Amino acid sequence: MGRQMIKAAASNLLSQSLASVSTPQQGDGVNSDEFEEHGMELLKAESSLNYLCNLSPHRYEAVYAKNLPECIAGEGFIDKYTDHNDTVTVIDPKCAYAVKAPTKHPIYENFRVMAFKALLTAAKTDEQLSALGELMYQCHYSYNDCGIGSDGTDRLVNLVQEMQHRRSSNGQSSSLFGAKITGGGSGGSVCVIGRNCIRSSEEILEIQRRYKAATGYLPLIFEGSSPGAGKFGYLRLRRRVSSADGNMKQEA
Template identity: 30%
Template sequence: MSLSLLSQQPVPALLARLRDELAVDFAPSRPVRIARAPGRLDVMGGIADYTGSLVCEMPLDRAAAVAIQERDDRQVQVFSFNLFDEHKPFTLRIPLDALAAMPTADLRREFAEPGRQWAAYLAGCLHVLHVAGLVDLAKPSVAGLNIALLSTVPLGAGVSSSAAIEVATMSVLVDHLRISRDASILSMDLAALCQRVENDVVGAPCGIMDQATSVAGLSGQLLRMKCQPHELLAPLAVPPNMRFVGIDTGVRHSVGGGQYGKTRCAAFMAHKIILATMKHIGAAAGRELVADPLNGYLANLDPEDYKRIFRSRLPDQIRGGEFLLKYGPTIDTATRVHPDTTYEIVHAADHHVLEARRVRKFSEFLEEANRMAPSAIGSRDYGLTLDKAGHLMYASHQSYMMDAKLGSEEADLLVMLLRQRERQGLYGARITGGGLGGTVALLCERGDIQDKAIASAMADYAGKTGKTPTLFAGSSDGAWQTGSAIV
């Protein structure tokens, strides 16, 4: 537990509003437990997390704060100050017994009703803890809860507003219910529980990188994770005199959107076809293939083998029904192949296999820059190394547009405007996360010249699109570092 979180954005504002606006529900005489969790900037990796890639993520200073307090009954009452400020329905009540007894699929349908989905990210955490056997909500001794949310992570901006809410909620619950002590919950266990909320209760087919960064990220450093399923590697320091910032395009996106799911499903379909090809080649050579040589992850396929052996054997497109007849279902638990949908297999495979290599090389270039002597900072060799990292970001952006089919005209325009200012210390930029709008990540130098260049690009973007971009420039620790506190 760290009381330092009480001074971190947006915790003080949440506490003040609990006292001023929810005093009837949050009784002043009872203790309140509070936790916060940051959003994240997807620097490199993005959607390749679900195919096992390395990812590099920066925790932001924008965060969600969640406060809980026990009730006298066995009801769960959730509040959202964000919705309150938007003059929308901001509270929902559900019995603990319903969260315990209702099958997950039924609960997902309940929360899918208009005006209710936001509550799934909060109350869904209790349901997942119950299903995982970490708390028995059916026990009469488990008291009801008031749960209040205030978040400064913008919705639909591609910086993991949903993960921040889930992680802040799960963090405060496992401490309040003493689960972390009794079950020895580790940081990645917490992230995996939050991913289950998103996948099972909300119904969004996301990977785990967002939740992992919100849980375990360190301020000012890139969280590195090999998503097989979630192996944390040593954090990656940002090279001296450099920084990563995000620019929100103002175009809202949704991971639950149709194209994200189609692209994800197509990547797993490609994996299934490649595995069938491996079995065929092995059988022709008299060697029976029993296990998956890729260990379940497309990112483990060597890019050169992919281009030399397998790419030409993939269909450009295939109808879901035809695929199911030939190969059966995929191994992905978050998506299913729809018989009447056409999937672009080669494009999806190109993005995921080659993106995994791009992220590995990107990480190596940053490590190389970090190893250079202090006297090399600002030298030609230092700049060339960072330029290579930046160009991998541009390549990733292009692949999002052309192969993953998750680009947007506005994000592409913003990347182009930033690239036009390369000579002013801007090295690389790319669309992030689930794409289709959201936020652009930028690698750049620190300094007034760069600040002016970024402001100039943002002004040009606003003039051309009529949308107001927002800069995300700060970083903060994840929830595992800050913990929760009783006030």
């Protein structure tokens, strides 16, 4: 819904810009053809936006954020925008839908991922780990703002924060720096970033014990990275035509 609203707003702004540039001089006598051309190119791209992650955070905040509603009734959205052009969901006219948080999340999340990737190439320092951890925390809470988090993953992330801040308040350097919900989403797994040392492993074990003491459930700990297809191989799907009925089938 948010993407559709942004596209509609961009189309409206583009129409206004096209009308304004038909006059070569602005009221202050300054020719702004070059500025308007640059602005119109952005608006053209935004009026046909395929993915929210293609919109930069600064552009979102500068042009669109202030006009997006926190939520909207399905009936109101349909009346104004007709459809959201999503092939896997159907708008219920009687339901209310969150708009602003789910729109903002992929825009900022794409930036966070790019920043995270760039930081991985930086010098291995506590400042690097702190920045990586902060991006993970931001991701977690942005995801929660969309209404698709879980109590269990929130508790684990909070325990990581408590461990991190407890160390800092005692004048000790922290071994854990950040955490976020991960896996398939909506609960299940939390990814934690920390220093590769015995202390971080001990702190993870303490978090595991504290979680069980509070909930009765013992979280499983996955450590390191899987060798993936390099060790386990892969399956290749090939299409074939059955000579009996002519139907296309897939086989591994």
